Amino acid sequence: MTRRVLVMFAVLAIIALGLAFYALHLKRKVARDEQVAAQQQLALAPPANGPPTSVTLYVASDSDGTLRRTQVNVTLPPERTERDRAVLRALFGQYLQSSSPHPIGAGADVRDVYLLGDDTAIVDANAAFADAHPSGVLAEALTVASIVVTLNANDTKIQRVKILVNGQERETLAGHADLRRFYEASNIGQVVKDLQ
Amino acid sequence: MPLSGRRSRLALAIVAGSALLFAALWGRHAIVHAQSAAQNQLTVYSPQTSYSVPLLDANGQPYAGLVELLEPLGSVDARADGKKYKLHFTPPGGRPLELQFTEGKNKGKVRGNGYKLPANFVVQNGRGYVPLSVTSALIAKLLATDTELHAAPRRLFIGNVQVRYTLELHKDNPSRLLLGFSSPVNPSIATEPGRVRLTFRREPIVSSVGENVPYSDPLITGVSFSEHDGLAELDVTGTAPMMANFADGGRTIIVTGAPAPAPVAQAAPAPLPPAPANTQNPTPQPRQPATPRFLVLIDPAHGGSDIGAAITPSLPEKDVVLALARRVQHELANRGIAASLLRNSDVAITLDQRATSANAARPALYIALHAANTGQGVHVFTALLPAANLSPQGFLPWDTAQAAYLELSGSVAGSVAAELESRKLPNTRLLAPLRPMNNIAAPAIAVEIAPPAGTVDEIANAAYQDQVAQSIAAGIAAVRAKLPEVRP
Numbered sequence: 072m073t074r075r076v077l078v079m080f081a082v083l084a085i086i087a088l089g090l091a092f093y094a095l096h097l098k099r100k101v102a103r104d105e106q107v108a109a110q111q112q113l114a115l116a117p118p119a120n121g122p123p124t125s126v127t128l129y130v131a132s133d134s135d136g137t138l139r140r141t142q143v144n145v146t147l148p149p150e151r152t153e154r155d156r157a158v159l160r161a162l163f164g165q166y167l168q169s170s171s172p173h174p175i176g177a178g179a180d181v182r183d184v185y186l187l188g189d190d191t192a193i194v195d196a197n198a199a200f201a202d203a204h205p206s207g208v209l210a211e212a213l214t215v216a217s218i219v220v221t222l223n224a225n226d227t228k229i230q231r232v233k234i235l236v237n238g239q240e241r242e243t244l245a246g247h248a249d250l251r252r253f254y255e256a257s258n259i260g261q262v263v264k265d266l267q
Numbered sequence: 268m269p270l271s272g273r274r275s276r277l278a279l280a281i282v283a284g285s286a287l288l289f290a291a292l293w294g295r296h297a298i299v300h301a302q303s304a305a306q307n308q309l310t311v312y313s314p315q316t317s318y319s320v321p322l323l324d325a326n327g328q329p330y331a332g333l334v335e336l337l338e339p340l341g342s343v344d345a346r347a348d349g350k351k352y353k354l355h356f357t358p359p360g361g362r363p364l365e366l367q368f369t370e371g372k373n374k375g376k377v378r379g380n381g382y383k384l385p386a387n388f389v390v391q392n393g394r395g396y397v398p399l400s401v402t403s404a405l406i407a408k409l410l411a412t413d414t415e416l417h418a419a420p421r422r423l424f425i426g427n428v429q430v431r432y433t434l435e436l437h438k439d440n441p442s443r444l445l446l447g448f449s450s451p452v453n454p455s456i457a458t459e460p461g462r463v464r465l466t467f468r469r470e471p472i473v474s475s476v477g478e479n480v481p482y483s484d485p486l487i488t489g490v491s492f493s494e495h496d497g498l499a500e501l502d503v504t505g506t507a508p509m510m511a512n513f514a515d516g517g518r519t520i521i522v523t524g525a526p527a528p529a530p531v532a533q534a535a536p537a538p539l540p541p542a543p544a545n546t547q548n549p550t551p552q553p554r555q556p557a558t559p560r561f562l563v564l565i566d567p568a569h570g571g572s573d574i575g576a577a578i579t580p581s582l583p584e585k586d587v588v589l590a591l592a593r594r595v596q597h598e599l600a601n602r603g604i605a606a607s608l609l610r611n612s613d614v615a616i617t618l619d620q621r622a623t624s625a626n627a628a629r630p631a632l633y634i635a636l637h638a639a640n641t642g643q644g645v646h647v648f649t650a651l652l653p654a655a656n657l658s659p660q661g662f663l664p665w666d667t668a669q670a671a672y673l674e675l676s677g678s679v680a681g682s683v684a685a686e687l688e689s690r691k692l693p694n695t696r697l698l699a700p701l702r703p704m705n706n707i708a709a710p711a712i713a714v715e716i717a718p719p720a721g722t723v724d725e726i727a728n729a730a731y732q733d734q735v736a737q738s739i740a741a742g743i744a745a746v747r748a749k750l751p752e753v754r755p
Contacts, residue, residue: 133641134643135642136646205639205640205641206575206576206639207637207640207641207715207717208637208648208701208715209639209699210642212648212651212697212698212700212701242618242702243618243702245576246568246569246573246576247699247701247702248700248701249700249701249702249705251666252666252700258651259651
């Protein structure tokens, strides 16, 4: 093998290594940017002022497969979708506690709540909500049910709910619960009756 | 800034070289994966069932997973402790038998006696693997039965399960070749001009009349048998288009000439008088509608790269539910109910594919099996769908097909929950927004097993799974009369 060929192979190997490092760098950069964007998104939420308001949460329990109605005090913003978001963040707050009876993935958050007309809410959760959610039919069904009935309990006009993840439609929450469909609050009410 | 001629040629050469290097690496990667997907599994035929076992390439030869190999044949309890690997295998109605091996060693113990493998034992991700070449002898020792391994085509026969065939050529006009089988068969049939290929994936077909049988016939020129990649094929070659028909309840397949295609319709054809009856060439009779039958389709969730929930770091949901599915199938068989598995090996199937396959199988009942490490006991689900006034006889919307069967599904779920209760197994009956259950056009339930009261590991306990499987089977048997049989 001539020296020129060896040099050529060495150059190609260096280029291949360089490209691999560059790809790794880009991957890390995208992850960093997404994290920063998520933090900025949280920081952009308008600060809530005023006295705390009592809101109703339906909190799931994995051990007995039930949803328990509970009241907590939350400072609610004046705008309707921001209020809905604050209620869901209060629900997620219950699940993110270390002693939660229904733990969900660390870092799970609600990015936004949108309204379609007056009665349909689109809940946009962040990636951590789905990516780190415990996998299981019961665990996922409880999460979906608790989101829908909690929203409906605090904003009774909301009759239909759809859950997005990072602004995108997702097939299932963590391999089981269907996230492609709109959930009817009246239909989920059956689950709550069954579960309580 | 423009590059000089020599520099630009060098740059071009580097770019082209890089592209070639990547293309070569990528191409090799793709070929390795394509080969492994097609060839790396062993098909096992046993008197109870036929199943596939994924193979692992190690030490320059194929290895089979011990749990995957033995689980369909009885109860298996396996544990890896460092380099030591212990497995207890209990054949149906038999006593537990112990196998012990050590990673990287070729000596072990089977039923208390020394056992030498032809190559070192391999442990990967907590699973034990033995060389493919020893699987036949190992199973023969455990089950005390005859076994036969066809190593190159990856086929293992346990007991006298082999299905043999006979060939009978009738020189009629057109000629007919009758393939007679010792048991009913259901191969996939592919036809192309001058050829009919029968592919047997689940049936233990073996050659009994030689691999190539030539005929001096104007239509049928020969039959050849081959086996490869865990399946068997019979190729019938001829001089004109041919077709195959089943007869004698699947014990006979008749290959004969295909009818000539109808002439292309002309514009404004003249009315023709009725054709005289042709007694020489009887026209093929339409197939009689199949008899309705009661089939339970069991869908062990997840598989392949989709492991489902990690019950423990070394126990994925996909393995727990496959083991449970086989137990349920066995318990249903004990009650005289036919059941088949939507997957019987570690393969990935999308949710839409599951629904499509399930609906195509036209089962009387569909059961999805899941496992989780949250909650406790057994959760029995029916679909969470709005009540809809749909008739099962009409077209059903894909996303809510199950809505037409909610009442029957609820009856089955209630019956299974009652059986669980009678066995004192903690259980909950619920509605769940679960795919692909929403898309199933048949009565359907989902069963999720969580650990009993004890530790998470107990979810894989054979006694616990047996109790759950018995409850499911007894629950189905109790409502069988309510569920309509379905024409395949």
